[in-house]
Amino acid sequence: MNLFGHFQQIVRAEIAGLSHSGKLPLGLDLTRIVVEPSREAAHGDLATNAAMVLAKSAAMPPRAIAQLLVERLAGNRDIQSTEIAGPGFINIRLKVAFWPKLLSSALALGQRYGSSTLGAGEKVNVEYVSANPTGPLHVGHCRGAVFGDALAELLAVAGFSVTREYYVNDAGAQVDVLARSAYLRYREALGEDIGEIPSGLYPGDYLKPVGQALAYDHDKALLDMPEAAWLPIVRDRALAMMMDLIREDLAALNIRQEVFISEKSLHETGEVERTVEDLRSRGLIYEGRLPPPKGEPPEDWEDREQTLFRATQFGDDIDRPLIKSDGSYTYFASDIAYSRHKIMRDFKELVYVLGADHSGYVKRLEAIGAANAGNRDVKVIVRLCQLVKLYRGGEPVRMSKRAGEFVTLRDVVDEVGADVVRFMMLYRKNEAPLDFDFKKVTEQSKENPVFYVQYAHARISSVFRNAGAAAEAVENADFSRLGDDAELQVIRRIGEYPRVIEAAAVAHEPHRIAFYLYDLASDFHALWNKGKESPQLRFILGSDMQTSLARLALLRVIRYVLANGLGILGVKPVEEM
């Protein structure tokens, strides 16, 4: 139950009632009416903008509409009082008896509290990481990986049917480079001194195991072959091993995508060709010339007739080439095929998570989605993740540009742990740059949000350990015994959770969950601290079993919400620290 949505429906129903009884005009547009949490406790629990939104179309002063609405709302069994404020806000205060109902329902739902049916099972495809399979993931992939994974989980909790997907770029020239690099390591594994890795090839040590595997499987057989013969063999082996490496890196971050789509397979199965033919038959492909790019003077610009896709017809800045000068398809061509492939699998929403350096791809991805969708209702949503800057104790971590010296995703995870990486990557809006300080993120102090949230969960767990068997009866707790300001504050916060989930899902912004958890933890810690000064506010009272039970039940609900929210972020809640 989303209590704000619930009261929004009530407000809309009352407006409709007023229309039918002739006090307001018929046919008012109710869609802009919202019921929100009050920003200040002094304003009550809920506020609605209904009167102001309707003023114009009803041709009445907002406060007059508010007056009509307030009279109708007075009859609601959950509403204690209402007041008209400012330009026409209606502040609503709920009866004290309402909150126990909310807590009981949350307690009964347990870990499912907050889940929503908003998505109505709609099929959503979330594609993220999709790094080239030419080596281990580096730290730059970290943020997109975590963001995509959390977004997918968020959408799932919000009732969408989510598929987590990885697009394997195994068809371009870079995998041939991979193969040649691996071939060198193969010769090395057979005892040859290969010297320095030539520039243009991948120098990383991570290819040594590939060379050894090839040597084990083929002994010296590949040495006598011409490149055309060994290259496919080496390439396939190297690709498979690189993808295993990448999957291990992702697993270290607790990311396990269920679908991997190979670009090469899109070519081999004729998907690319079919897509191009399809577009051609719809008149979306033509032969033409592109203007040279502005800015950097083009060095090897060759003005030639190309096979172009009419991307501009779908909002892109320029039409895009489909066929390279050597006659093979461009990467963009397989991109279109991949988009079509997703749509054919009946996804209604295609989410792409990209690094900020790919911002130039947003329009063309939207364009190909629109072109492939035709008259189907398919949304394309691209989310960009800004860069992460690494620090250690305030000092920037230098990454030498010399080949092979980069910080890998694995380095970061091994040093600070997956939970810390995940939380910190999500404790910032995705399009804002992020500073990641190895030292600060592992500090056990209030200034560290990961710790702060985890600590709340651990503290609650600790209370339950202390409560022992007494906690077993929380199901029968009488929540009406709770009434302190600090308790009501945290209860109201709990009431917001379902709304936060839905809003975050609609906006595709998992960071809102992280900030919410911080606020909830903050409310909880405040409650805890209050018990230090006022012993009667402690959770376990030897003298008052019923109140203790109510408080333990409240703690249990808080813990459910913390665990649920951390689950969306992919962070494990801890029992003790």
Place this chain on the structure above:
RNA sequence: GACCCCGUAGCUCAGUUGGAUAGAGCAACAGCCUUCUAAGCUGUGGGUCGGGGGUUCGAAUCCCUCCGGGGUCGCCA
């Protein structure tokens, strides 16, 4: 030259998709404290929301424009 993102307290950032007197955490200042789990608590001060114009009952939020920072811009992937 074009497009995208960012600009909010001294610092790092939120801001419920257009709502009321713009909020947190650091830092600063003033008190308190030794614990149901130690990694402390409470309070105070701090703002031309980059500048200007517009849209309307109402703008940090939407539109235009300018300034500043970052990114991207043909056949690579």
